[in-house]
Structure formats: structure tokens, C-alpha cells
Amino acid sequence: MTAVKKNELVGSLYDFEEIKLSDKMFTKFAERMYELAGVDLPLTPKNHALIRNRIVKLLRRHSLKSYEEYWTMIDRGSPEMVSEFISALTTNMTSFYRESNHFDFLGSVLPDLCRKFGNDIRLWCAAASTGQEPYTIAMTANEAVGDNSASKVRILATDIDLQVLKKASSGTYEEREMQGLPPAQRHKYFEKIKAQGDEFWRAKDQIHSMIRFAPFNLMNPKYEFQHKFHVIFCRNVLIYFDEATTKKVIDNLVTCLAPGGYLILGHSESGNVKHQQLKPLSRAVYQKL
Numbered sequence: 001m002t003a004v005k006k007n008e009l010v011g012s013l014y015d016f017e018e019i020k021l022s023d024k025m026f027t028k029f030a031e032r033m034y035e036l037a038g039v040d041l042p043l044t045p046k047n048h049a050l051i052r053n054r055i056v057k058l059l060r061r062h063s064l065k066s067y068e069e070y071w072t073m074i075d076r077g078s079p080e081m082v083s084e085f086i087s088a089l090t091t092n093m094t095s096f097y098r099e100s101n102h103f104d105f106l107g108s109v110l111p112d113l114c115r116k117f118g119n120d121i122r123l124w125c126a127a128a129s130t131g132q133e134p135y136t137i138a139m140t141a142n143e144a145v146g147d148n149s150a151s152k153v154r155i156l157a158t159d160i161d162l163q164v165l166k167k168a169s170s171g172t173y174e175e176r177e178m179q180g181l182p183p184a185q186r187h188k189y190f191e192k193i194k195a196q197g198d199e200f201w202r203a204k205d206q207i208h209s210m211i212r213f214a215p216f217n218l219m220n221p222k223y224e225f226q227h228k229f230h231v232i233f234c235r236n237v238l239i240y241f242d243e244a245t246t247k248k249v250i251d252n253l254v255t256c257l258a259p260g261g262y263l264i265l266g267h268s269e270s271g272n273v274k275h276q277q278l279k280p281l282s283r284a285v286y287q288k289l
């Protein structure tokens with residue numbers, strides 16, 4: 001690249017950062033995100049910076065010069081544009097064995113669930129992000145019920161964000177994304193692969209085959225599944241919802257649980273959960289009565 005071209009590039013990136021996001025446009029984006037995904041983004045300096053920094057990348061991608069132009073595009077937008085907008089504004093932070101006591105709990109109840117429900121156990125991971133959580137569930141099941149766990153335990157992993165779901169379904173991770181996974185589990189359940197000169201870890205079929213990946217929006221008015229779930233993980237997503245949305249989501253999740261089944265939320269999310277059919281058991285773990 002010549003010096004002139006380099007300067008042009010620096011200039012154009014700099015210009016993008018200079019584009020101002022007005023409070024009016026912020027509110028339009030925030031309201032649309034609330035309608036689409038239930039994610040509540042009140043006008044605060046932190047949320048303003050979040051929307052600005054994430055949408056500026058989409059301005060660059062589509063060679064647009066203002067947030068107003070981008071708004072026109074998503075307002076009339078194709079499903080792909082809307083999906084890209086949702087993906088840009090969701091926060092997908094996750095890791096293997098995050099809030100690990102929940103997996104100790106799962107491992108301790110699974111053998112009993114298998115006995116009670118005839119080795120046909122259904123688990124739902126309702127905000128699966130890039131997949132570390134459902135693969136941790138699969139490894140935990142494998143440790144708890146034995147190597148033939150795929151014939152006893154089925155896991156549905158869903159998320160609203162199609163980009164993270166695609167990655168989750170590939171089960172392929174860079175070294176930095178393997179954080180939290182102990183060496184024994186890493187070598188037992190993942191294999192090293194090379195792609196375009198780089199090394200990755202890929203989930204082995206033993207755990208991959210236990211999981212089905214599908215898009216699902218927790219804002220759906222009703223959750224309709226053929227079977228009830230014995231355990232639902234819905235962790236670290238309710239924090240993005242307001243109280244009314246959280247209540248609706250919890251009500252819907254409870255209808256999907258088999259009696260005696262368990263609902264597991266994120267550690268910081270249990271504060272405002274009160275439901276007459278949910279008995280609190282331990283930190284952010286509930287049993288349906």
C-alpha cells in the first residue's frame with residue numbers, strides 16, 4: 001500500500017469516528033432494539049457509546065455516511081439487515097464452565113432425572129451465544145451419565161443472534177475462546193484442527209451430536225415446543241431486559257418446564273424472580289413445583 005493510500009484510509013476511519021449520533025437517532029435505534037429483542041437501552045452515556053461504536057462498524061461495512069442513512073436502511077430493511085442490526089447490538093460474552101456451580105448442580109441431578117424420565121432427558125440452553133454454554137452442558141452430561149449420554153440427553157441451543165449461532169453450531173474455537181475449559185476436558189472433547197494456517201479447537205462428535213442449534217427469540221409471545229424440558233438454562237440474558245419483559249419471559253419458560261424440572265438463571269439475575277410455581281433451591285437455581 002502506498003503512503004498516500006494509507007493516509008486516505010486513516011482519514012476515512014477518522015471521519016467515521018467523527019459522525020455524530022444524535023439523541024434522537026439513539027432513541028430510534030434503542031426503541032427498535034427493544035421491539036425486536038426486548039433489550040432495554042435507556043439513554044445513558046454508556047449506552048450511547050455502545051450504540052455509536054457498534055453501529056459505526058455497520059456504517060463502514062455498507063459505506064454509509066450517517067446514522068440517518070443507516071436508519072432508513074434498517075427501517076425498510078431486509079431480514080438480513082435486521083438480523084445484522086440485532087447481532088450488532090447484542091452482547092455475547094460467554095465462556096466454558098461460566099458460573100461453574102450450575103454445572104456441578106446439573107451433574108448431580110442428571111442421573112436421577114434419567115431414572116425418573118426413562119433416559120429421555122431434554123435440556124434447553126435459551127441464550128447460547130457462541131456455544132461454550134451448551135458444549136459445557138454436553139460435557140457435564142457425558143461425565144454424569146456416561147459415554148452413551150447422546151442416547152439419553154438431548155440439548156436444544158438457541159439464540160436470537162444468527163451470527164453467534166452459526167459459530168456455536170460449527171463448534172470451532174480459537175485458543176483465546178477456550179478460556180475456562182480444564183485441560184482434561186479440552187483433550188477429551190475437542191480436537192485440534194488447522195484452517196488457513198491457523199490452529200483451532202473443534203468439538204468432537206461425542207458432544208456436538210448431542211446439541212441441536214436453532215434461532216429463537218425470547219420475545220416470542222408464546223413458546224411452543226413439542227416436549228417439555230427437564231432443565232432450562234437461561235443465563236445472563238435477563239439482565240438486558242426490563243422488569244415487565246423479564247416477568248413475561250419467566251412465565252413462558254415455566255410453561256416449558258416439566259414438573260420437577262429445573263430453571264437455571266445467571267447469578268446476578270435471580271433478584272427479581274418470583275413465581276408461584278418456582279421453588280428456589282440454590283443460587284439462581286429453581287425447581288418447578
Ligand SMILES: C[S@@+](CC[C@H](N)C(=O)[O-])C[C@H]1O[C@@H](n2cnc3c(N)ncnc32)[C@H](O)[C@@H]1O
Nearest residue numbers: 037090093094127129160161217218235236237
Ligand atoms: C451475555 S450472552 C450470555 C451467554 C450465555 N448464556 C452465558 O451465560 O454465558 C447473552 C445472549 O443472549 C442473547 N439474546 C439477547 N436477546 C435475546 C432474545 N430476545 N432472545 C434470545 N436470545 C437473546 C444474545 O444474542 C447473547 O448471545
